[in-house]
Amino acid sequence: MQVTSRAAPSHFLARLLQLPRPASSQKVEEVLAPKLQDWRRSAGALNRVLKDLKSHKRPDLVCQLVELLHRDGRVRMGLAQYSSGLSACARAKQWQLALYFFFHAMPEGHVDPDTISYSATITSLEKGAQWQLALRLFDSMPESSLAADVIIYNATISSCEKGGHWPRALDLFNAMPEAKLSPDVISYNATISSCQKGGQWQLALHLFNAMPWASIAASIVSYSAAISSCETGAQWPMALQLFDSIREAKLVPNIVSYGAVISACGASGEWQLALRLLGSLHHDSCQPNVISYNAAISSCEKVGAWQWALQLFSAMPQAKLDPNVISYNATISACEKGQQWKRALAFFHAMRDREITPNITTHNATISSMAAAAQWQRALRLFAEMPETEPVPNLSICYNAAMTACEKGGQWQLALHVFHSMPAAALEPDLISYSAAISALEKGAQWHLALHLFASMPTPTRTHDVISVSAAISACARGQQWQRALQLWESMPQADTVSFNAAISACAKGQQWQRAVQLLASMPQADTVSFNTALSAFGPETWQGALSLFRSMPKAEIAPDIGSYNSVLDAACDQDAGYALFLEALQQNVYHQLLRKGPWFLDLHEMSRGSACLAARWWLSTILPPRLQTQKRQKCIIVSGFWHSALWSSSSRLAGWNYRMGPQPVFVANGGYPNSCSGVAPTSQASGQSSAGQSGKPGTPS
Incomplete structure (x- = not known):
């Protein structure tokens, strides 16, 4: 040879x-x-x-x-x-x-110039992502009495694809037969890719399926583009079907087609399938690259499988691959969804150690991770460290995440400062910006400012944004402004469950139980929160209404939870019916934590004031007496729950429960356990009775 x-x-x-x-x-x-x-x-x-x-x-x-x-x-x-x-x-x-x-x-x-000159110049513009100039040059060809050939059409379609201008790409493709030109496989591939990138997955698949009718054999590029379009349309079964048909067409899947099918499965939440595909690359003699790893990490990120995302990221150096900014972004986002803010922050700092510059997406994910964990100081520090850049589409997300962090940290002033700094960065606040700022003001009980900010929203936005209206209604609820809350609610074109619940809460806090029940009855689909909020509108004088509403929950196919029992027992705790309902809750194992540390230890965590009083009554009347008959002295402990020391203000209800028992129970207020609160638990003794304390506050440590 x-x-x-x-x-x-x-x-x-x-x-x-x-x-x-x-x-x-x-x-x-x-x-x-x-x-x-x-x-x-x-x-x-x-x-x-x-x-x-x-x-x-x-x-x-x-x-x-x-x-x-x-x-x-x-x-x-x-x-x-x-x-x-x-x-x-x-x-x-x-x-x-x-x-x-x-x-x-x-x-x-x-x-x-001749057609070759035009073709080479348009191709240069296509490679340089100058699609407008490429189109202008293409449109000028008739002035030179030249007709575009297939190569020129393909280059121009490709330039439109890179520029994200799918309608013009499709127009050019459809114009080829009119110019007496037959599209070739490159024409189809470029047009399919253009439709895919433009979110037109149905058109992309239609073009792919039309190739056999035009006697055009699909290439591996054609299959990869069609599979990518399935990712856009969340059509992972179709993506798998196309991937499997590659071999039927006597083609061999390459790293691009693998990356496309992994991304398609991951985008639809089929992360385990995406991982299996990544593991099967070697069957086709394909070596995983950074893109395929990134696609697999992203598939884990979308479902919050942060442990797998971390494992894949850690495997990249073993595969002799250097993680890039996309690898870090996907991993940080996975940590964010998995509420692993410390790991997200560690990856953020690791990027700088490796001299990889974080981009806007990196800052978005990391700040959002801090926001979800109420780490507002760290979120603002990252926000302040962001490099100055020209306004980009995702930049407002950083501002919104920073405001959300301030909201969760109760820092409404800082949230408002971030909001008002957006115009200086040439950013227009969007719906999420307004909603985050209004929510921060609502959490800070600044209903006046919340309503003022809500009123400053553009009218079309204000009237159609359910989230911001709901936040404004909640702000009115905190300010005991139930009339304003209802006015806002009535201004909504179509209220959702969140806005209904916010309006019911405003009525409940304004002691407007009739209006709360009316709103509940008008809901298309009430949930547990809806019922619990409406139940909280009832007081001791209207306990029968609370009990009746509670009993109607099963008819609405809503299962009562601990919040439902807490709300109705707050209204009915002085009634025999209330005590009977509490015993029913015990049978349903609703308050399973009460005696989790033994009969001498009453744990009132997750209980409201009314349910806690009934629990203390049950404990003092049913649990302790039989056990104290054989005990001369026994230390008894009550740990209060999220309602802090509200039980002390109700000591008169317990003072009448006199039984012959040993020492007075010890109360540890505000959720602390004795082994962590030495010196704060009262230990004064009273013989002959057990009372919650006559002074309405914890006793002095002995």
Whole structure:
């Protein structure tokens, strides 16, 4: 078998090839100087040099050579030389130089462009993501009495694809038969990709399925583009079907098609399937790359499987792959969804250690992670460290996340400061911005400011944004402004469950139980929160209504939870019916934590004031007496729950429960356990009775 090898380059060509990328104009001129005289006499030798440079993959030198010779003006340059320069510009991604050749150098040299010149220039613009210029040049071809060929159509469609302008790409594709041109596989691939990137997955699949009817055999690029369109449409079964059909078409899946199907499965929450696909890459002799790992990590991130995301990230160095900014962003987002803010922050700092610059997405995910954990100080520190940048689509997310962090940390002043700083960053507050700021004001009981900010929203936004209206209603509820809350609620075109619940809460806090019940009855689909909020509107005087509403929950197919029992028992705790309901709750194991540390330890966590009083009554009357008959002295402990020391204010209810027992129970207020609150638990004794303390506050430690 004969083996052909490339001839050794001449001394002149060797000197050219030794020049660095990019080479300075001065160095190129020094090497060219001995040849200029020959080229001025005949361009044949020049053509050979241009061809040799192309074969040695030095388009940068071809560009410089053509540019220098044009500026020299003494070498006659024709269409062949300029076409070589234009083609080299496309390969070297020098679209500005291509425009210079096409619009300045060629007219100055009285050289008219042909279809090859147009094709090379449009391709240069496509490579440089200059889709508007590519379209303008394409549309100007009739002025030169030239008709575009398939290559020019393909380059222009590809430029539209890169520019995200799918309608024009589709128009160009559909115009090809009118121009008596038959689209080839490249035409289909570029148009399918354009539709996929534009979110038009149905069109993309339609084009793919039309290829056999046009007698066009789909390539692996066609399959990859079609599979990617399934990711856009969350059609993971179709993506798998297309992936499996690659082998039926006698093609071999490559790393791009694997990455596409992994992303499609991950986008639909099928993260385990995505991981299996990543593990099967070796079956097709494919080595995982950064893109495939990123797709797998993103699939874990979308479902909050942060442990798997971390494991994949840790496996990248073992696969001799360096994580990039997308790898870090996906992993940080996974930590955010898994409420692992410390890990998210560690990855953020690790990026800087590896000299990887965090982008807006990185800051968004990390600040959001801090916000979810109420780490408002850290969130604001990261927010302040963000580099100054031009306004970008995702920049407002950072501001919104910072405001959310302030809201969760109870820092309404700081949230308002972040909100008002958005215009200085050339950002217009969006719906989420307003909602986050209003929610922060609501949490801070600043209902006046919340309503003022709500009123400042653009009218179309204000009337149609359910989240911000609900936040404003909640702010009114905190300020005991139930009338204003109802006015806001009535202004909504269509209320959702959250806004209904906010309005019911406002009525409940305003002791308007009738209106609360009316709102509940008008809800299309009430939930447990709706009933619990309405139940909280009832007081001791209307306990029968609370009990009746509670009993109606099963009819509405709503299962009562601990909040439901707490709300109704707050209203009925002085009634026998209330005590009977409490005993019913015990049978349902609602208050399973009461005696979790034994009969001498009453744990009132998660209980309201009314349910806690009934629990104490039950404990003192049912649990302790039989056990104290055999005990002379026994330390008894009550731990209060989220209602803090509200039981002390109800001590009169317990004072009448007199039984012959040992020492007075010890109360540890505000949820502290004895082993962590030494010195604060009262230990004063009273013989003959057990009372909650006559002074209404904890006793003095002995």
